[in-house]
Amino acid sequence: MKTVSGAMPQEWTEPAARMLLRALFDAAVAAAQPATTLARHLPGPVKGRTIVVGAGKASAAMARALEDAWAGPLGGLVVTRYGHSVPCRAIEVVEAAHPVPDAAGLDAASRILAMVSGLTADDQVIALISGGGSALMALPAPGIGLDDKQAVARALLKSGASIDEMNCVRKHLSAVKGGRLAAAAYPARMLTLLISDVPGDDPAVIGSGPTVGDPTTAADALAVLKKYRITAPAPVLSRLRAADDETPKPDDPRLARARTITIATPQASLEAAAAVARAAGVTPLILSDAVEGEAREVAKVFAAVARQAALRGQPAAPPCVLLSGGETTVTVRGDGRGGRNVEFLLALAVALDGRADVYALAADTDGVDGAEDVAGALVTPDTLARAARLGIDGKACLADNDGHSFFETLGDQVITGPTLTNVNDFRAILVVAQQVP
Template structure:
């Protein structure tokens, strides 16, 4: 099911049907995100005519291209390579005219990969604020609101720089609600948020430094382009892959296996352990009462949970969800679960996610591991590594956010 979810959003499958006719003038490809290099390759394979450009992707996610330059940079905390790539993109699109076409390839992860500090800020400032936001438990929309207002390229600024050229943005969504203004902080999409909102988000999570960031947000100068801005009159966007597409592909696999799928939602947010508590309650209701659907069934969901890191661990929202789920289920028979990020990386680890079985807690304790203590420390990756229950895919070259499946078999008939 996880493989099917990933395959449904692969650029080789979803990019070509949405490409426009060649422009009279130049065609320039730009892009950012974990899938951007694979998207660039898909454009090259399908494109008839001249082509040039540059895209930036995460280290290890590059795909060889012939005419589009691929740059690798750091994620989730930006580095100098991301800063240089963003500056080069602006320089590339600024001279374009009304007969030219910009194809922007945008996918999740682009916020840190397309990082050009606003005037008055340094890369170190942006790195510090990114780290603070990642540890705060802020939702992805909140993080991207802040990022837009600290950037010289996000929040529609890239499309504004390309005016009067036509800008077509192809988006692979990794955000709840599939708002193109939120994916990669919307570098080519009008931004409805404000400096005041960004400042309020930092206050909400008690982020009080760097001082230069707070000062810039308080000043509120040079607001991002808003809906109706004439510089974005020639900019359009198309959502070419979404979490819902991935969930439906997984559901089809379940149906083929004689398992009833129940899609709970494509945009589930909240603290990973709290989402796990709710999911465990639903699973227990199925086991004990056959509701809301009798077993054998699978509860499928997507979205992006968050982890407020209070302990010494490295976080990882999928493994935290899974360990919290295991703790809540407490060995309930016939319930199995997988949670993994469709990009192949759960947080800062080179692991997509993991699998939970009814004996996960018992096996962990046999190894001398206290699951509840590890959960309290946000230190879940080592448990699944020790149990050999990690899901390791390597970079999948797409990103439609997290995939969660809870498989419930008929009682006393587990494998």
């Protein structure tokens, strides 16, 4: 991880601004690593067996951290995204597809359900859940095929639906989500360790809450499909309309022995980045850890805040950095590849229109911006001008939802590879000097 120590120079250069922004992002990712956050939350041994299960982009790293801190016998299985595996000794790690589920995820979910079924009150289950778990642990409910779930997943990803809305639908099409996994494990104790990738850190939303009671209903899931005009396969609509197999609710007695602990959050990562900014002599302002909305619309608001700082010294005088987390959305209408962080940055660059002394970085803390193996990108005051010299129209790329191609051509992508954690999006807008209005 890159670090920055001591006050930054009064005369800012582009390399100095880029270095600080990357150091902020690296600090945010480091604060969410399971190796430093998980061990202190582990339970003690029990009379019976300890079974470890899990799903998510961080689940393999969480399993490794658990093994490193655990003295007794254990076993189990976790499923993570292709390329996000780490070697474990006693816990099996399976890789599967994300964000659209595949057969490997289905098989892993079926095996996980079998592992937690038939346990006794003397046993305990430790569930390791992080962002991406919804797609990775995909076991369709009775009457629904994997192809049905894949079709709905693709439609939701393109629709602009929020993560809460997508996971509401996912829960009601699953045999393990929405508290069903915890219900299957009863009467064993269940401790769920969570890494939050959702605005508000709601355990019922993270990974679609396989071990948490579900307050939503099948009718709510139907309403989401209707809202976004998604034509779902007939088996999906039939199941949701019948509503005869609801998810376990928060007061379900089968969840009485289940508890959850969130071990890493977007807020903690923002605070870690803020500490790095202060050490560099830059005033940090954490705007929110739970920003939602269309990425391009959020960018317009944040551009206005950056201009206010540059022109008025409000809400802080430069040098300052505006920090935020959460999960925006992209409604893909063009032929581009989407990506909420690159869409945010391209819209920000257009809104700032070459304003001097404003730099920005936006990236997903898991290292993957949407379906791309790119975490995000950087914006500098000359981003649009450099693109124009290459014959690229930033506004046209934005209209086509083609932020990935735009920043790839400029060489301004942020590429980390799998970070083995996931606390959602990270955005930093650096204002380095106050200008004359």
